[in-house]
Amino acid sequence: MNITVIGTGYVGLVSGICYAELGNRVICVDKDRAKIDTLLGGGIPIYEPGLQELSVKNREAGRLSYTIDLQEAVRQSELVILAVGTPSLPSGEANLSYIEQAAAEIADVMNGHKIIAVKSTVPVGTNERVRDIIRSRTSESFDSISLPEFLREGSALQDTMHPDRIIIGADNHEAAETIAELHRPLTDRIVVTDIRSAEMIKYASNAFLATKISFVNEIANICEKVGADVTLVAEGMGYDKRIGHAFLKAGIGYGGSCFPKDTRALIQIAGNVDYEFKLLRAVVEVNQDQRFSVIRKLETIFDGRLEGKTIAVWGLAFKPNTDDVRESPALEIIRHLTRSGAHVKAYDPIAISNFQSMYGEDSGVEWCGGAMEAAAGADALCLLTEWDEFVQADLQELQSILRKPILIDGRNVFKEEDLAETTFIYYSIGRPRLNQGVKEEISALHY
Template sequence: MDIAVIGTGYVGLVSGICFAEMGNHVTCVDQDINKIEALQNLASPIYEPGIETFMERNVQAERLKFSSNLIEAVRQSELIIIAVGTPSLPSGEANLQYIEQAAGEIGRAMNGRKIVATKSTVPVGTNEKIRQIIAGQTEQPFDIVSIPEFLREGSAIQDTLHPDRIVIGLDNRELEATMVELHSSFTDQIFVTDIRSAEMIKYASNAFLATKISFINEISNICEKVGADVTEVALGMGKDPRIGPSFLNAGIGYGGSCFPKDTKALIQIAGNVNYEFQLLKSVVEVNKAQRYKVIEKLKQSLGQLNNTVIGIWGLSFKPNTDDIREAPSIEIIEALIGLGARLKLYDPVAMGKFKDSFDHPSITWCANALDAAANADAVCLLTDWQEFKEISLSQLIYVMEQPILIDGRNVYSKEQIEGAGLHYYSIGRPEPIPAFRSQVHVG
């Protein structure tokens, strides 16, 4: 198909590249001219492993191009995908400003029958608003489709090329064959439903995953008080197929552009129909409190934090991305500065974005993990980058003022900690970590 993708953030850019990879002709559109010029020079505005290789291959094959001309892109396309941002308003509701703007511009540009699909995460009923906006701008026939996106930053391309399922919401069943055929090159696990249910599936999925994270973090807090090991508890729970092992990693909570935004938005969606989503409100509160476990453990190990030097490993909300939106590191760093600590920060890729949005005289920017640990009274691991998992912990005692390591992601095993000479604190695990785990096989 000839496809126009409106918006070149994570969802739009990755979706456009992957549709081109499957043989479609794709134009990615953005009103930010500087971003388009960078893309035309094959420079990605987002950090995503492998993305520029895919960009270059599909541009050279003339399946992918980038433009700021929305009118031309819409008129040359059969399918227009809306993938603009829906950031949170102060109330927690999704800001639909960019959705509404894109819909109006699409309507004014239409020159024949089109399919308009929404990949942005939007509240239930938004696609109906999109339909109304477009209809108010054109007499051309068109159809509306909802195709919520489930990619994960850091593995976005692989998640898009090899999804576990694709959800397609439509009201015109005559479109089903076309939309299924378009996506069948990715997977045969395609679920077709109505538009409102498709919109809800996205929010419900993210809210459930956020709930699993907050649940295991609550369990971790109990484990610390009763002497159990939350990593063992999670492994045992995850072997139950009704529960599964995913999203049961205790730590300092979730962040990023999806879970915080979507949980708050779903609470507002419920509130708009006079329903109080008590469970999800608790999930949000638990997550907010969990990131301060690092502060508690620093106080436990150092006492007062004024004039202490704290090394920070990891700024992005998760590894393999430079995204710092709603990253736990932000609130932790703000709290430490408020307590008078001096900070030494390091992240493999997110330093630039963090500097752009957050700087302070108490912060020193470091070149590597050991540099951040040098002369520090404690080091806090906040993002589980592979680089940190592979570091030789035995080196820390030679560079740190006090050999205290706060592991906010439960990265290290007992074997890695033993012999390193560190005072090691993790989340939901007793100190020291239990010596071993045995697998008992009954034959």
């Protein structure tokens, strides 16, 4: 099949490369010439394990190309996929200006029947809006498809090539069958719905996963107060098939480009039809507060005085195996630390550059070139992203280079046996049994 994918962000680029890997001829289009030049040069403008190698492989095989020429791409293709960004507006609503602009540009260059599929995450009714825009600008025939994506950054290739399901929203059986046939090499779990239901499935899925995360974090906070271990609680809960283990890992909350944006958008979608989504509002509020659990633990240790303290931070990306720092808990945590007078030594294996661009100038942050460099001489270390490099760190060495052996584990990566040969003052999330004796150890320290 001849496919054009408009937009080379996470969704568009991964989807385009994977469609090419399936044997289709794919043209990826973007207005950003720098991105296209990077791709043409064999690079990748995002960090995603395995993606660069797959891009080069399919370009060399002649199945994949990159261009800024939307007209030529659309005219060569039977299927045109919109995968442009839909960032949040200040109100929480999705900004649809990019997708509306893309729809108009597609209409202006169409040269025959096309299937127009929207893969961007969009509010209910957007596909109809796209259809209306195209109809108003061309007499060519086309079919509209909602084709929501469910990939996770850091495991996007796995999620795309081995999806849990494919959702197709359509009002034309033949077009739906064409899209189903495209995806059958990936899975037989293909669900065809009306277009509005497909649009809602994406938001409902992300909202539910965000709810599981906030729920287990609330349980973790209670566990700390009653002396239970949230990791054991979550394990016991997860064996119930109605619940499952996925997304029941306590920590400092979710971030990234999807969950924060989509939960806010769904709250706004509900509000637009005079419905108050009370549960989802609570999910967002819990997640926002959870990242400050790290700050509260530091304030407990230092009697509320962070001024003059040196705090090491391991991890700036919102999750491991990505350089994405959008809505990363580290943004607010570091900002709070520096505003409280602390000096921050920060390190991330991949995301420092992106974090610096988003965070801006701050004389209170020292950007480090390695994990141990960041930890050296610090009064405390906060682990915010569970990169393998941090999980596999030599804790004996780490303890020896910290000024004080204080470790705040915001992702619960270390186990009892990991800490057995150390004297760390150790705080995790919802595991008070690992913190026995912490108060006594803190009282013995002098600052």
